[in-house]
Amino acid sequence: MFEKSTWIRLPRNVVVGHGVRSAVVDVVDDIHLHGRPLLVTSPTPRAVVTDSIAADFEDSGVDPAVVTIESATFDAVESVIETADDEDVSYLVGVGGGKAIDIAKMASEHLEMGFLSVPTAASHDGIVSNRGSVPDGDTRHSVAAEPPLGVVADTEILADAPWELTTAGCADIISNYTAVMDWRLAKRLKDVEYSEYAAALSEMTAEILVDNADLVRPGLEESAWIVTKALVSSGVAMSIAGSSRPASGAEHLFSHQLDRLAPDAALHGHQVGVGSIMTAYLHGGERGFWRDIRDALDSIDAPTTAAELGIDDETVIEALTTCHEIRDRYTILGDGMNERAARDVATKTGVIG
Numbered sequence: 001m002f003e004k005s006t007w008i009r010l011p012r013n014v015v016v017g018h019g020v021r022s023a024v025v026d027v028v029d030d031i032h033l034h035g036r037p038l039l040v041t042s043p044t045p046r047a048v049v050t051d052s053i054a055a056d057f058e059d060s061g062v063d064p065a066v067v068t069i070e071s072a073t074f075d076a077v078e079s080v081i082e083t084a085d086d087e088d089v090s091y092l093v094g095v096g097g098g099k100a101i102d103i104a105k106m107a108s109e110h111l112e113m114g115f116l117s118v119p120t121a122a123s124h125d126g127i128v129s130n131r132g133s134v135p136d137g138d139t140r141h142s143v144a145a146e147p148p149l150g151v152v153a154d155t156e157i158l159a160d161a162p163w164e165l166t167t168a169g170c171a172d173i174i175s176n177y178t179a180v181m182d183w184r185l186a187k188r189l190k191d192v193e194y195s196e197y198a199a200a201l202s203e204m205t206a207e208i209l210v211d212n213a214d215l216v217r218p219g220l221e222e223s224a225w226i227v228t229k230a231l232v233s234s235g236v237a238m239s240i241a242g243s244s245r246p247a248s249g250a251e252h253l254f255s256h257q258l259d260r261l262a263p264d265a266a267l268h269g270h271q272v273g274v275g276s277i278m279t280a281y282l283h284g285g286e287r288g289f290w291r292d293i294r295d296a297l298d299s300i301d302a303p304t305t306a307a308e309l310g311i312d313d314e315t316v317i318e319a320l321t322t323c324h325e326i327r328d329r330y331t332i333l334g335d336g337m338n339e340r341a342a343r344d345v346a347t348k349t350g351v352i353g
């Protein structure tokens with residue numbers, strides 16, 4: 001008897017374009033969210049746009065609550081949940097980079113409330129996904145979270161944000177190549193849950209971005225447009241899969257471990273990009289496609305070496321040899337690399353000097 005079932009939750013409205021920040025209140029109306037919103041943000045995005053969105057709500061006769069978070073932690077999720085209870089809100093709006101959006105979507109899941117995603121940086125593919133990524137001691141959880149009912153991505157804001165945030169978003173997408181290779185390997189060796197549609201969408205998204213790399217240039221609003229579409233598409237792949245697998249393999253474990261060993265040294269997207277060069281080497285060897293990954297990153301100004309990440313060589317080796325322990329996710333790292341092998345891959349790919 002056929003007993004499989006799937007439940008894919010995707011956003012209903014995705015609004016991308018110049019000046020669309022002023023459409024947040026209209027999008028809320030269109031998806032029939034009522035009552036008082038809680039805007040979940042972090043300090044810089046608050047100054048960039050959150051306060052003006054709050055003013056738009058006030059003009060429409062709604063009094064929004066605002067909470068500012070400083071980091072992506074379970075404590076931050078708790079504090080947002082408490083604020084939502086205290087302020088008697090009905091739905092949440094995440095405004096900011098990956099951390100503010102992750103916290104908002106996880107709090108929404110707990111509160112069983114609707115969630116709207118308003119990215120201020122094209123720096124990560126969690127804009128649309130149904131996952132939240134949070135460190136917890138020695139591990140890093142990828143937890144189920146409320147996918148947004150709507151997304152409002154203003155390309156004017158995204159293009160004005162520091163250029164390295166956009167190159168980080170590109171690198172997060174380019175890393176999909178190795179994430180999917182890891183996923184297929186885990187399917188073959190461990191028979192993990194696998195979706196060919198999600199894998200194909202994730203790979204195709206990376207391919208389209210790389211094909212358009214010439215158009216991704218600082219100060220060009222069209223760049224924000226191209227990158228945001230890729231980030232949305234990659235997030236949809238995660239939502240189809242019901243896991244971060246299509247966009248997160250060993251290169252993400254490496255980045256998550258760097259977050260522990262060298263906190264705030266580099267952006268998430270930049271770290272996964274450098275990780276992807278090395279895990280591509282592990283998949284394909286010297287003649288494999290690791291150079292294509294490195295050249296794609298280089299062509300959009302993303303870091304390709306530890307020095308460019310601002311991380312020392314020994315920390316890279318420590319991350320490579322220990323990151324398989326971050327979570328129970330089978331990848332090309334298997335049960336872990338020894339130090340000689342880690343030094344070999346990092347040196348041969350030019351990641352360490």
Ligand SMILES: NC(=O)C1=CN([C@@H]2O[C@H](COP(=O)(O)OP(=O)(O)OC[C@H]3O[C@@H](n4cnc5c(N)ncnc54)[C@H](O)[C@@H]3O)[C@@H](O)[C@H]2O)C=CC1
Pocket residue numbers: 042043044045048072096097098099100102120121123124125126127129130131132133134157158160161162165168172238244267268269
């Ligand atoms: N849930 C998911 O599926 C995914 C989650 N992530 C998570 O997202 C996080 C990484 O996201 P990021 O955006 O790189 O980190 P982030 O949220 O810390 O933002 C990076 C920096 O950009 C600043 N920023 C944001 N918008 C700005 C603007 N318009 N102008 C000036 N500065 C601005 C922020 O204030 C922050 O200092 C990680 O925690 C990662 O694990 C990443 C990908 C997918």
Ligand SMILES: O=C(CO)COP(=O)(O)O
Pocket residue numbers: 125126131132133134140141142143172244245247248252
């Ligand atoms: O960053 C991600 C996809 O780009 C997802 O990260 P996690 O696997 O930690 O949820």
Ligand SMILES: [Zn+2]
Pocket residue numbers: 124125172247248252268269272
């Ligand atoms: Zn990522």
